[in-house]
Amino acid sequence: MASLPITALAGVIFGLALAAPPGPMNAIIAEESVVSGWTAGFRAGLGAMLADAIFFVLTLAGIVAVLDRAPIVRPVLYLAGGCLMLYFALGAVREARAATSFTETGRTAATGFRKTLVLSLTNPYQIGFWLTVGVGLLEPGTLDVLAYAPAIGEALAGTLIVQTGSPALLLGFFGGIAVWIVAYPAALVAAGRRVDAFAPAVAALSAVVLVGFGALFLVLGTLRLT
Template sequence: MTPANSWLLFFQSGLIGLSIAAPVGPIGLLTIQRTLDAGWRAGLATGMGAAVADTVYGAVGAFGATALIAWLVGAKTWLAVFGGLVLLRLAWSGWRQSAGDDARAVPAPVPSAWTCFATTFALTLSNPMTIVSFIAIFGAMSAQVAGGSPLVMVAGVFAGSALWWLVLSVAVGRLRHSFRPAWRRAINRASALLLAGFALWQWVGLLTPMLH
């Protein structure tokens, strides 16, 4: 594979990583929330957990690990259940934190950078749609790009995903001091409700095929 083709493959894979990371979902909400609460470093650590998880699934798809792919697809129900529980736990924590000025509330501490990373890493790995997306996309790319290096594809996915989380956390971090405490509480409460909604939607998606 020529250097020009390698760079093209890297760029295409970067766009895949960017396109999967960019849509606003539970990870995006957590990144914004934690950036507003603790600064851009906490937000970046949150996003990087998702970027590394995306890279793991990108490697599975790029290298065509057949046995592991079959296991992941077979375990997606339990992974979705686990992911929903994590989302509900994060939603409850965010709701408690949003009520920090309420005398009856117990303020939730801001998690460490490692906790921010680990929670989104586990959450992204447990998302069945992430599994299916990377298997389908990289399976198609491997068929189209003869002799394409899986390492180039994996590196591109990481670069694209990491770039998105860096831009998002830095941008929100620059604006965080413009938000009044009341606005931050409102954002935290809205994020908590949306995270809970994502968890329920994920579980409903599991139940729907069983009802037909």
């Protein structure tokens, strides 16, 4: 079994592995970062991280599992999340048209924070994570950390197994997310300052990602209701 420092490091890796893959939250963080600066991108990341903290508390209280037992909950969340993503995609399109270069000024940093918080709280995948893997993090046992890495998880299964239910693992997990929401906007800002066309391009790409996920969520929600 891994030692305490290794367990904490495993938590960091796990948090990074879950926070880094492309998706609607990272699309919003990217848009906020290149259009309004690092602070806006960081605040957007904090919104998603706060949602995970809320789900963590609700998982401890057993409320998330209770909500999941109601058959109507997930379809409604899919539909609500899909509509929100499409709405935010319209905003990203407007940003893509308006942004001619990288700028530190623009919308208030609270805008992205509200977007990611609301989207995360209505994200069935995020709720599903806390109903499955999240519960496993809290209960005493073991976790095959690298098995959850996107694309390469199958090949890395069994490489790093740590004890769950450990405060070190949970602190490391949220620490990994924190590292991502600090470093990711910083990298985008650095790139944006070098290339003026980067801001509208990222805003446009964010719109495409949000439309794609929004459409997917609407289809999944409709299918689950029928």
